[in-house]
Amino acid sequence: MASSQPVKPPLATQASQAQRGSQPGLRYPSNGKTIYHRPLNRSRTQELSQSSFAYLFGEMVSYAQKRVTGIQDLEKRLNVQGHPIGLKLLDLLLYREPPRTQTRPLHIIALLQFITTILWRHLFSRPADALEKSSNPDTPEEYMISDNEPLVNQYISVPKEMNQLNCAAFVAGIVEGVCDGAGFPARVTAHSVGKGEEGELWPGKTVFLVKFEPEVVEREAYLGRS
């Protein structure tokens, strides 16, 4: 035992190592990429099986459905399941960006663009289909992210008596987590809009309504002036 004890390096070298902080080793590999820079899944395409996700998500919905009082409550539960994922993904995805663009988004537009491109690409391998600002002058704090075919809803048919429900509330929770984590407190809800004339093409079309808190809009206006 005693023979395997490492020899203590002189104090001077210890100090210089601490200063540089990027000494190759487990924590700082020589190429500068840590374990956070790439997915744990090393397969070529870095994709997961959609079937296994569908079964898992189906169980999540069934789990959330137990002892709920109504559809609002069910959506809230799905939202809560997604929220911590959003908080963590914000940090992780920013960390994986090139150093130049690694800063936290400071404006609403920058944040929403981060969500619709980088977050969406990470989760669904494609950007969101549209990002719009509410055209109603009374609600300047509302933004809409559209997804023509949400991946989480691919195999889900909501029964008629629950037609208000959209299981993409889980994704809304992820988006809400990203907004909250970035310091833009918001309420995000998912709404099915695949009815009527558009329904023929995209029956599962979903709009994520991002409703920022009033102080966010106030701050944005203040930042815009200066």
Next chain:
Amino acid sequence: MVVFALIIINKAGGLIYQRDFAEGLNKLSINDYLVLAGTFHGVHAITTRLNPLHQHNLPPSTSDVRPDPPSGIEVLETENFRLQCFSTLTGTKFLLFTEPQQPNVDKIVGRIYELYSDYVMKNPFYQLEMPVRCESFDRKLVQYVRPLNSR
């Protein structure tokens, strides 16, 4: 070539899905469809036991391979239609009614089974063994069968 209709029967012999794909078919009442499904289930169960030969040679116990279970009715052909029965390992039966000359019926049934396992079995709101009421399954099924019928 026309695919006429699809019937899905659960493992207890209950009708869980019925859909016509062609125009101008004779309609049955809901009750008659249920009776038809139950009757077919019974007949199918009988046919799995029928065997014109004595089963002298019992499978050797050393073999690891389990013999395929007897399949019962697979195809029923008449002058006017052909009935293909596909029984899954769990006992769900897919009955597909087509024109007698329809080619590749087994492939079509296989694809329908695929759609069923995707859009019915992965749907958290579907209760096992209950009638199938899944909008996306209906949509995908029609999307798949309609081009076959118009060819």
